[in-house]
Amino acid sequence: MVKLKSNDDKEFEVEEAAVIQSEMIKNMIEDGCATSVIPLPNIDSKTLIKVIEYLNKHINMGKAAETGEEDDLKEFDEQFVNMGWEELFDVIMAANYLNIHELMELCCQSAADRLKNKSVRAVREMLKITNDLTEEEEQEIINDAPWAFEGPEIDDTVN
């Protein structure tokens, strides 16, 4: 068992087979730096619980293909990313920090799917970006590919 500590001082015990899906922790274990509790100063307990849930489910990824549990995993993944926008980014940040490749792929794909049809205004709000383009510059970009700004699928809502 490996002990992880979130930035709000909560400790979690995780099986080694599950936790080594994190490249960062795997390296720590290999280097003998994981003898006591591993502090994770960038991750709060709420996010860490989500990450551990993912790690436990994906513990035997290689075996899933043989035992026909692939569909089950696929369903789990679909349910897993069904979370709020802010929460999704907390998990992405944690997956990036812990270096969990598959989790990173899954959550970035979900983020991309949610942004795909969004309007420029909605994306600015969702990614908290302030527009610093002048009106002329903006028009120039639109004129380059007006078709990319048209279409019934473009969604102006923020969620």
Next chain:
Amino acid sequence: MLKALEIYLPEKIIVEILIRLPVQSLLRFKCISKSCNTLISHPKFKEKHYHHAKNNKKILIAQMHPGTRTTSYYSSSFSSSLQKLAKQPTDYTVLCCYDGLVLLWHYNDHLLWNPSTNELVQLPNHEFPDASSTTYGLRYDSTSDDYKILMLHNRSFSCRPLNKILALKCGSSRIIYNHPHGFRHRMGPEDGEFHWLCVNDLSKYFMISFNISNEVYGEISLPEGICSISYRVEVTCGVSVLEGMLCAYCTCPGDTEEGTFKLWVMKEYGVKESWTKLFTIRDTHLVFTIPKYMFADGEVLLFYRKGLYNNG
């Protein structure tokens, strides 16, 4: 680079998300801010996006409407539903595709189309022979960093074929000689190399390879199952590439009712012994079948045409 985002998200994560977006969204998101515009327009980002897209293949579906002689275009990423494309060059017919680029034709007009970015480039028409008697192939030549179009004239064996190569960057074409005799071409897509089938004087099939960089012809052995067939109009044989392997296929509409489709792959390039039969399909009224794509688990997507001859 992404100053406004740094407070919230590191650039690495933004890039990880953006490379998963379709080009249409990216062109729109250039408008978000200066830094987003710079990031999305950067050649490094384009390269990353292209690399990601290459591992997540999409197929282009062109639907011909016989009545109006127009075409509708859709894209499918296999995992999600069919999407109608924003731009629809409806009057045109698809001649060939490669690397996400499509060569289109309408009477005397030849266009090169990138359906992802919607860029359309008119090609010099005097360079093109009559489309109805020509087979087209498009490839990327890494030696000259250019796309090249190979045009094979479908003439009967006795004529000297007039094959041409058009290099897109310099816009010049040349007639290439020393082409082995043959006709009825059906080309297979592969990096830098063209493959197609020809028929010899004894009505037997053989496979030609042509290297786009050094323009050298070669011959590659076919599986026994195709070597033994004699050319007939109703038989469709062809070569293509599935999961990086050269494949050969053949549809023989049955003399009675049932026709057969057979598919082989060449597991080791150029080694005749490595031809392996993947499967045979038997079906009634089979007109022709063309393998289009092989999934990682070995499943094959087929273009499958059934029906009686007289109603196509």
